[in-house]
Ligand SMILES: Nc1ncnc2c1ncn2[C@@H]1O[C@H](COP(=O)(O)OP(=O)(O)OP(=O)(O)O)[C@@H](O)[C@H]1O
């Protein structure tokens with residue numbers, strides 16, 4: 118018991134005297150997660166909207182695949198990406214292994230299906246009358262899609278936040294492709310794993326607290342946004 | 352506004368993707384090593400000195416011993432710094448690595464209760480001592496697949512004893528310091544590395560002593576080797592060799608010897624030839 | 625006379641069920657046209673096709689101006705609009721709903737604000753400007769639909785049962801709006817309704833639809 122207490126009190130003092138190394142780790146974590154998420158959103162959101170609006174053959178299969186990939190085991194993603202990016206792999210010439218770019222790629226692969234699938238379900242949840250209404254008012258196809266996206270925005274934002282949650286908490290894939298190199302590819306989660314291994318529980322706990330605080334912050338923001346969007350509140 | 356936001360995000364994205372590419376201009380090499388080496392803090396001490404001298408940044412990827420060598424074999428490292436001499440020599444023979452050199456060693460010691468119930472004090476052979484412990488003592492194992500644990504299991508195998516499940520064999524599943532404390536409480540023997548022992552024996556008031564040391568079996572030899580550039584085009588062989596040469600140079604060796612843990616004990620003993 | 629619509633030989637079926645068959649009519653003069661007919665006879669379908677948001681299986685929808693045929697492109701679509709029976713309000717404020725048609729035409733800020741306010745005053749919703757449109761009553765929602773349509777100053781306005789499930793007071797407001805437009809003679813109104821009294825009160829001509837045809 119006292120050991121947990123000690124870890125916590127020392128962790129708190131570490132948080133209050135944020136040193137450069139800790140800050141660097143937090144910053145890199147946020148950078149990798151945000152950019153990975155951004156890529157996933159840039160690719161996944163249009164796909165989700167497309168799947169929600171258009172009718173075509175094989176659509177059902179594609180959606181099933183996406184839903185399956187939502188639960189893709191990160192280590193498997195990491196492994197495949199490693200084999201691709203390895204110098205003896207097909208993409209070795211890119212020299213991306215053990216860089217933050219490789220971590221971003223891994224994160225976007227993990228976040229992409231979540232963003233796409235949840236965007237899709239948000240979009241099909243929008244009343245078709247919305248699309249028709251914007252069309253009657255003279256909207257182009259793109260403008261109709263944007264109107265539908267706007268109606269689905271709260272569902273889409275939830276999807277993005279869910280993807281962010283997955284991405285910031287991720288260890289397996291980024292450990293494999295990033296290598297947890299101090300100062301280059303060490304992020305919060307991989308640092309927690311390492312420090313726990315080394316028995317530096319204070320640092321691990323400090324990072325854990327920060328990670329949870331960030332998640333809490335993001336979810337609170339989401340909650341406020343959702344509440345604002347709820348009918349009758351504004 | 353939506354489009355503006357997307358555009359801004361896109362710019363940020365480009366900036367980040369481009370950054371690591373610029374990084375190639377400065378020379379960076381990747382060194383595969385083991386978790387225990389990295390955790391000792393040695394790299395944090397010597398690498399800044401090396402970088403200051405040569406301008407080469409060494410990025411350490413720490414893995415298990417096997418994985419660290421494997422990583423070099425796939426060409427994903429430029430240099431490997433590990434402690435598994437047999438496996439290293441085999442990989443060199445297979446043509447994956449070149450220019451392997453001994454760099455340093457640390458050693459393990461067998462510690463136990465000062466009154467030494469199994470009567471192993473001063474024995475020259477670690478494996479013989481293990482036999483006596485199995486017969487007349489208790490043993491606390493780290494039981495966590497660490498390097499120390501691996502070395503211990505190797506010794507049990509040598510003497511043909513299967514310790515798992517025996518009444519006298521306790522698996523702590525803890526770090527080295529905790530394991531020593533457990534051994535102290537249980538009046539048992541354990542295998543520890545000299546660095547941890549020196550750092551903690553007074554602090555933890557251990558009623559224990561070093562009973563067996565100096566058996567070559569207990570030496571942990573560290574070696575360094577460059578990934579064979581003939582096998583992998585992208586390998587930064589020149590910079591890797593600068594690192595290898597520095598480690599085995601007089602300066603590199605002195606640097607290793609001057610690395611102390613937080614209690615001021617020397618952890619590694621340079622022995623490059 | 626401005627924009628003129630000639631519908632000839634329209635047919636439409638959904639999943640093998642024929643809804644419209646050989647449906648023809650020419651809207652020549654400015655005025656109010658009332659479309660009547662039993663439930664499911666195809667009024668809404670006809671209006672959607674005329675408003676160019678759905679295509680017929682066969683037949684022609686010809687819009688012409690001074691004798692010249694117009695291509696059914698975005699430019700033409702933006703000269704007409706249809707208020708759907710369910711309206712389809714966006715989850716945002718009343719004024720933003722009304723501004724939508726202007727925003728997609730690139731009309732923003734002052735100009736937009738002026739026109740939105742005018743349209744909202746016209747349908748007597750000025751005081752509800754900032755309210756979320758989803759919280760409006762059905763009568764108010766229909767009026768919002770009309771304001772959203774009028775703000776883009778359509779040359780032809782299609783209305784699909786704007787007074788269904790609307791109380792007398794609101795129906796009165798909407799009918800007055802239509803009479804006002806009739807007087808202004810700038811907009812042709814084509815409206816579907818089941819209310820005979822209303823039809824007689826508003827119509828310049830009544831089109832009775834039965835089994836997917838005008839009788
Ligand atoms: N998208 C669609 N898919 C399948 N069937 C449709 C579709 N739209 C309309 N229908 C069918 O076409 C027929 C005509 O529908 P429509 O809405 O045009 O009738 P209406 O004359 O407007 O009826 P009401 O007076 O009840 O509004 C109905 O039987 C309806 O079920």
Ligand SMILES: [Mg+2]
Nearest residue numbers: 667668709784
């Ligand atoms: Mg209808």
